[in-house]
Amino acid sequence: MTTPQQVSLDWLTDPADEGHVPADLHPEIPHPARMYDYYLGGKDNFPADREAAERVMAISPMVRISAMANRAFLQRAVRHLAGQGIKQFLDIGTGIPTAGNTHEIAQQVHPDARVAYLDNDPIVLVHSRALLAGASQGTATVVQADLRDPDAILGDPHVRQVLDLGQPVALLLFAVLHFIDESDDPYGLVRRLVDALPSGSYLALSHGTGDFVPAADATKGPAIYRNASAQLTMRTREQVLSFFEGLELEEPGIVTAPLWRPDQPILPTDAETGIWAAVGRKP
Template sequence: MTDHQHWMGWGDEAPPPPADLHPEIPHPARMYDYYLGGKDNFPADRAAAEKVLALGPLVRISARANRAFLRRAVRELALLGVRRFIDVGTGIPTDGNTHEIAQQVDPLAQVAYLDNDPIVLTHGRALLAGPARRTTAVRHADLRDPAAILADPVIARLLEPGEPVALLLLAVLHFLDDADAPHAVVRRLVEALPAGSFLALSHATGDFAPEPARGRGSAIYRSTAAPLTLRERDRVARFFDGLELLPPGLVTVAQWRPDQPPADTDARTAFWAGVARKPG
């Protein structure tokens, strides 16, 4: 049985019950969609997003730089021979999704999208309506429960020995507060990866924002469905403990292997990012 045949049908599970979208409550996934220029958002999302955008132009620049980092990181990993991707906290699908980028390099690349948000899952399952269903799965999972993630049969199959896996945690860990033990969560997931696998991670930071702006931004997100926890560079670096960071190391999302001329905002985009290899 080929890998392609092994994967077929993974998207055939019954769809979840209709999601209550709560359009009156700002939602970070829809706000992020608005920052990126998408249309999957409601007036409450746009109003909250505009309050954040009013804090400065780096908000939208940073969101778009983070999305561009995803595309570059996935492409680089696929070029390194990775064919199995686990994308946790995927968000609302938009241009340049993980499976689209990976399959430009290898059409048989396999991608599992995980999210705990019914809004995101509703959008994500639309990916399975076309050819992507043969290589793409969308699963309900909560990052706060790594044991349940690893017990999922789709994830367990991806983690079978023999090939490296790319674990993508992009713009998701800042939705875990310190009480959720985010570093322990990442450590548990990385421990389950085969040797030679990779962790790609980006995390929102307030390192480049003045204190008033950081406080106002955090306050806006506390009124949404998922509050935000900004972390400094050294706390983000701890997620890579025991791993080998690929060049250029832990940098802002715009500084990670850019494919366009540098801009004067690159060093201040509000996400730290890195890609690291699990030794062995």
């Protein structure tokens, strides 16, 4: 089976139609999922995505390191949660698939692990469904949904078919909440989702921060995203900690992504990587 790293956007075009790209992908507008794919060294992005990503990296050279650290944190967190006996995962804002996806990591521990992937980007949905078509273990589904509508997520029949929300679930929100503006009440959205899950469930999230960026540069990165399909709202450590209100934080608490239960030697830059990360258990 072709691995996600080997896939490029070439397959989205129709040679008989002079390389036409489907309009709903809006290739002329930078998209955070495709920019993130570029940070990770992927090929699933358009020129507009690459140009915007390069502008961000020119302002903050650490952004590529942060993206890779975030991906590694996802894999460690999923492995940890599966080790705690969790077999159900609700992964919202999953992004374009790459090596070591949630179901792949979880099913290494529990072959019968169940995963519901949710995203609102059509290119993510197509890639994810292609990836899952080759999966031979466990159960997984890909659903088009928006984090801003938690009730629709919780009531979606495809989600309900895969996940038993009466049993513990790991809610995964990796690098997605910084695309939710304050006016959309991100804390209320997370609380609604967590409240719907039973005791013994977990919240695992990562969030971009400007805590380690000079004040003069703190607004430059978000300004580039104003021309993208989703805006960027960086939050402080204290603000990210608020998402875990009422939950029991797993050790080591809220730290930068590379420092959450690292499985590689710690580097001097790890303490200032611009991604806060944490996992909390619902008592």
